[in-house]
Amino acid sequence: MNFVEVIAKKRDGSELSEAEVQAFVHGASTGQVPDEQLAAMLMAICIRGASRSETQRLVEAMRDSGVLWRTGESFPEAVDKHSTGGVGDTVSLVFAPLVAACGVPVAMMAGAGLGHTQGTLDKLAAIPGFRTAANRGEAFDRLGRCGAFFAAQSQEIAPADRKLYLLRDTTGTVPSLPLIVASIMSKKLAVGARRLVLDVKCGSGAFCKTLAEARDLAGALVAVGEGAGVEVAAAITDMSQPLGDRLGCANEVRAAVEVLGGAGDERLRRLTVELAVDALAMAGRPRPDALAEIERRLADGSALARWGEIVRAHGGDPDAARLPRPRRTVTVPAPADGFVTGVDAEALGWVAVSLGAGRLRQGDQVDLAAGLQVHTRVGDRVEAGRPIATLEIGERPVDAEATAARVAAAIRIGETRPAPVPLVLARVGGKA
Amino acid sequence: MNFVEVIAKKRDGSELSEAEVQAFVHGASTGQVPDEQLAAMLMAICIRGASRSETQRLVEAMRDSGVLWRTGESFPEAVDKHSTGGVGDTVSLVFAPLVAACGVPVAMMAGAGLGHTQGTLDKLAAIPGFRTAANRGEAFDRLGRCGAFFAAQSQEIAPADRKLYLLRDTTGTVPSLPLIVASIMSKKLAVGARRLVLDVKCGSGAFCKTLAEARDLAGALVAVGEGAGVEVAAAITDMSQPLGDRLGCANEVRAAVEVLGGAGDERLRRLTVELAVDALAMAGRPRPDALAEIERRLADGSALARWGEIVRAHGGDPDAARLPRPRRTVTVPAPADGFVTGVDAEALGWVAVSLGAGRLRQGDQVDLAAGLQVHTRVGDRVEAGRPIATLEIGERPVDAEATAARVAAAIRIGETRPAPVPLVLARVGGKA
Numbered sequence: 001m002n003f004v005e006v007i008a009k010k011r012d013g014s015e016l017s018e019a020e021v022q023a024f025v026h027g028a029s030t031g032q033v034p035d036e037q038l039a040a041m042l043m044a045i046c047i048r049g050a051s052r053s054e055t056q057r058l059v060e061a062m063r064d065s066g067v068l069w070r071t072g073e074s075f076p077e078a079v080d081k082h083s084t085g086g087v088g089d090t091v092s093l094v095f096a097p098l099v100a101a102c103g104v105p106v107a108m109m110a111g112a113g114l115g116h117t118q119g120t121l122d123k124l125a126a127i128p129g130f131r132t133a134a135n136r137g138e139a140f141d142r143l144g145r146c147g148a149f150f151a152a153q154s155q156e157i158a159p160a161d162r163k164l165y166l167l168r169d170t171t172g173t174v175p176s177l178p179l180i181v182a183s184i185m186s187k188k189l190a191v192g193a194r195r196l197v198l199d200v201k202c203g204s205g206a207f208c209k210t211l212a213e214a215r216d217l218a219g220a221l222v223a224v225g226e227g228a229g230v231e232v233a234a235a236i237t238d239m240s241q242p243l244g245d246r247l248g249c250a251n252e253v254r255a256a257v258e259v260l261g262g263a264g265d266e267r268l269r270r271l272t273v274e275l276a277v278d279a280l281a282m283a284g285r286p287r288p289d290a291l292a293e294i295e296r297r298l299a300d301g302s303a304l305a306r307w308g309e310i311v312r313a314h315g316g317d318p319d320a321a322r323l324p325r326p327r328r329t330v331t332v333p334a335p336a337d338g339f340v341t342g343v344d345a346e347a348l349g350w351v352a353v354s355l356g357a358g359r360l361r362q363g364d365q366v367d368l369a370a371g372l373q374v375h376t377r378v379g380d381r382v383e384a385g386r387p388i389a390t391l392e393i394g395e396r397p398v399d400a401e402a403t404a405a406r407v408a409a410a411i412r413i414g415e416t417r418p419a420p421v422p423l424v425l426a427r428v429g430g431k432a
Numbered sequence: 433m434n435f436v437e438v439i440a441k442k443r444d445g446s447e448l449s450e451a452e453v454q455a456f457v458h459g460a461s462t463g464q465v466p467d468e469q470l471a472a473m474l475m476a477i478c479i480r481g482a483s484r485s486e487t488q489r490l491v492e493a494m495r496d497s498g499v500l501w502r503t504g505e506s507f508p509e510a511v512d513k514h515s516t517g518g519v520g521d522t523v524s525l526v527f528a529p530l531v532a533a534c535g536v537p538v539a540m541m542a543g544a545g546l547g548h549t550q551g552t553l554d555k556l557a558a559i560p561g562f563r564t565a566a567n568r569g570e571a572f573d574r575l576g577r578c579g580a581f582f583a584a585q586s587q588e589i590a591p592a593d594r595k596l597y598l599l600r601d602t603t604g605t606v607p608s609l610p611l612i613v614a615s616i617m618s619k620k621l622a623v624g625a626r627r628l629v630l631d632v633k634c635g636s637g638a639f640c641k642t643l644a645e646a647r648d649l650a651g652a653l654v655a656v657g658e659g660a661g662v663e664v665a666a667a668i669t670d671m672s673q674p675l676g677d678r679l680g681c682a683n684e685v686r687a688a689v690e691v692l693g694g695a696g697d698e699r700l701r702r703l704t705v706e707l708a709v710d711a712l713a714m715a716g717r718p719r720p721d722a723l724a725e726i727e728r729r730l731a732d733g734s735a736l737a738r739w740g741e742i743v744r745a746h747g748g749d750p751d752a753a754r755l756p757r758p759r760r761t762v763t764v765p766a767p768a769d770g771f772v773t774g775v776d777a778e779a780l781g782w783v784a785v786s787l788g789a790g791r792l793r794q795g796d797q798v799d800l801a802a803g804l805q806v807h808t809r810v811g812d813r814v815e816a817g818r819p820i821a822t823l824e825i826g827e828r829p830v831d832a833e834a835t836a837a838r839v840a841a842a843i844r845i846g847e848t849r850p851a852p853v854p855l856v857l858a859r860v861g862g863k864a
C-alpha cells in the first residue's frame with residue numbers, strides 16, 4: 001500500500017477502509033510511517049473528520065497495537081471510569097474505593113496531567129509510598145485483594161496512541177473528535193473492563209465548551225464502546241466552574257479523603273455519588289438501592305476504610321496528615337461586595353499549573369504540595385476583604401501578588417445572584 | 433511565536449499574517465520547524481486553501497529564503513518561460529534560441545522531471561558535453577554571449593521551496609493551488625527576470641484537468657507575478673494529447689532541432705511560435721511584426737544557428753547525430769481501422785517513464801536514449817496493422833509486448849472523426 005495515496009484519500013474527504021486505517025495505526029506504532037506522513041494524516045482527519053465506522057476502526061486498530069489486559073475475562077463485574085478532564089475533579093479517587101466498597105471491582109488506568117487540569121497519576125504520587133501498578137499481574141492482584149487498582153498508562157498498552165498523542169500535541173491536531181475518541185477508547189478497550197462510566201465535562205473549563213459539543217463527544221464515546229461490546233454510561237457534567245474546592249495534587253487527595261469520610265466538598269461528593277450509582281446500576285442494582293448503599297458506605301466509614309486498604313495495597317501510607325503541605329499560604333480577598341457570577345475554571349487551572357501543580361510540557365516536574373483553595377461558588381454572596389481563595393505555595397518561586405490578582409480576576413463578582421447551573425447536564429447510555 | 437498556534441490558525445481556516453507566513457517559510461529553510469509541523473501546515477493549506485494575499489506572502493517569503501539573481505537589473509529585456517508540465521512538451525528548447533535570435537534575452541531556470549512528464553534538465557543532459565550554468569556569474573556570462581542561459585535549479589535559489597517540494601511529495605500535499613503557485617513563482621522571482629511567459633497545460637495529461645482549474649491556476653500565477661512587479665503572459669494550452677510526436681530525452685532534443693530547422697512537428701512548432709510572439713510582444717514589438725520575424729528566423733536557419741551557439745556556450749556539441757540512440761525499436765500497429773478519438777498523454781508519459789525516460793523517485797537514473805514516437809494525432813485516420821507508435825528501447829530490460837499493448841490501449845480508435853480541439857484554449861495577462 002502506498003501511504004501517500006491513503007493520505008490523499010482522507011485529504012479529499014473520503015472514508016478510509018479497514019486496511020488503510022490499520023496501515024496508519026501500524027505505521028505509527030512501528031515507526032514504519034514517518035512522522036511527517038503521520039502528521040499530514042492527523043491534520044487531514046482533524047479537518048475532514050471521520051465517520052462512525054472509521055472511528056471504530058481507528059479505535060480498535062489502536063487498541064490492538066499493544067497488549068490486551070482482558071480485565072473483563074477475569075473480572076466480569078469490573079467497571080472502569082474516565083473523565084475527559086476538569087479542574088478540581090478528583091472524582092476518581094473517591095469513586096474507586098466507594099464503588100469497590102459496594103462490591104463492584106474498579107479497574108482504573110490513570111494518566112499524568114497536561115495543560116490546565118491535574119492528572120490522577122500526579123495526585124496519587126502525593127501519597128507517600130504509593131506505586132501505581134506497573135503490569136497486568138500486579139494490577140489484577142490488587143483488584144482481587146482490595147477490589148480496585150490504579151495503573152499507570154504503560155508502554156505496552158496502545159503504543160499507537162502514545163505515539164499519536166505526542167505528535168498531535170506538536171502539530172495542532174489535538175481538537176479533533178475522532179482523534180480524542182480514539183485516544184480515550186483505545187486505552188479503555190485495551191484494559192478491557194466490560195463496563196465504563198464516563199464523565200464528559202462541559203463548559204469554559206473543559207474541552208467541550210457547549211452542550212452540543214459534549215453531546216457529540218459523549219455520543220461518539222458511547223457508540224464506539226458499545227461497538228466493541230462494552231457497556232457505557234456517560235454523564236455530561238458542568239465544568240463552567242471548578243468541580244471541587246481544592247486544586248493541586250496533595251490538595252485533591254485531601255479533598256477525596258474528606259468526601260470518603262462522609263463530609264467534604266458538596267459538589268465533588270454529589271457528582272461522585274451520581275457516577276457511582278451509574279456503576280452499580282450497570283452491575284444490576286436498582287438505582288434507589290444503589291444510592292442508599294453508597295450513602296451508607298460514606299456515612300459508616302467503610303468507604304474510607306476501603307481507601308486505606310487500596311492505598312496500602314499500592315504500597316502507600318493512607319494517613320492524610322503525611323501528605324505534602326505547602327511552604328506558605330496567601331489569602332486572596334474579595335475585591336468587592338456582591339454575588340459570585342462566575343469562577344473561571346480554566347484560568348484557575350492555569351494558576352495551579354503556574355504554582356507547580358501541573359505541567360506545561362511532557363516531563364515537567366510537578367510540585368505535589370502546590371495548589372489552590374477556592375472558598376466561593378457561583379451564586380455565593382461575598383463581602384469585600386473577606387477571603388475568596390487561598391494560594392498554597394510550594395517550592396517554586398512565585399510572584400504571590402500577581403498570582404493573587406489572577407485568581408481575583410478569575411472570580412467574577414456582580415450585583416445579582418445568577419441562576420444556578422445543574423451539575424449533571426445530560427446523560428447518554430447507561431441503565432435506568 | 434508558538435508555531436503550533438500558527439498551524440491551528442490555518443487548520444481553522446483563518447488567514448495567516450505576514451509574520452506567521454515568514455515563520456513557516458523560515459522554519460522550513462533553516463530546519464527550525466520540524467518536518468511533522470511543516471507537514472501538518474502543508475495539509476492545512478492544502479485543504480483550507482490560501483487567500484491571494486497569503487499566497488503572495490508565501491511566494492515572496494520563499495523567494496527571499498535564498499539568494500536573488502536579480503536578472504532584470506542586468507538584463508532588463510530578459511524574458512523567462514515556464515510550463516506547468518506536459519507530455520512531449522519540448523517548447524523550452526525551441527523557445528530559447530528562437531526568441532534570443534529575435535534579440536530578446538532568455539533566462540531559463542530548468543528542473544528535472546518527476547512523474548509522467550520529462551524535465552528540461554534531463555533533455556539537455558542528452559546533449560554530449562552540455563553543462564547547465566551552476567551559478568549567477570556563469571549564467572549571466574552565457575546570457576551576454578549568446579542571448580540565453582539554461583541553469584539548473586541550484587541549492588542557493590529558494591531553498592524553502594526545495595524543502596517543501598520534497599515534503600509535499602511524501603505527504604499527499606502536491607495538488608494545492610497556493611502551494612503550486614508558491615513553488616513555481618518563488619523560483620521565477622528569485623531568478624528575477626522582469627517578464628515571464630507561462631504555458632499552463634490543461635487536459636487529461638496535465639495537473640489541471642479542466643479549463644476552470646487552468647484558469648484558476650493561470651489567474652493566480654499572473655496575479656502573484658504582477659504583485660511582485662513582473663509582467664506575465666499566460667496561455668492555457670491543450671494537454672488532452674501529447675504536444676509533440678516524440679517523448680524521451682534525446683528524442684525531444686531531436687524534435688526541437690527539427691522545429692528550429694524550419695520543419696518538425698506542427699503542434700510543437702505552432703505553440704512555440706505563439707509563446708515566442710507573447711515574449712516579443714512584451715518586449716514592445718507589434719504582434720504581426722513579431723510573428724513575421726519569428727517565421728523568418730525559423731525559415732532562414734538563424735534560429736537553428738542560435739541553438740548551436742547556445743549549446744556550445746554551455747559546453748555541448750550541437751550535432752544532433754551525436755545524441756544517444758535507442759538499442760532497438762518496436763513498432764506498435766493500429767489494432768483496427770478508424771479515426772483516432774483520443775491519445776492518453778498521461779498514459780504515454782508513464783510508458784516513457786517505464787522505458788527509462790523519466791523518474792518514479794527523486795534520484796532515479798534516466799535513460800537518455802529511451803522514449804517513444806507517436807505517429808498519430810486525435811482526428812487522424814488509421815488503418816489496422818499500420819504503425820501508430822514506435823517504442824525506443826534503451827538499456828533497461830523491457831517487456832516490449834506488454835509495453836506495446838499499453839501504448840495501443842492509450843490510443844483510442846473509433847468510427848467517427850472527433851471535433852478538433854484548439855491548441856491555445858485561453859489567455860490570461862500579456863500584451864495585445
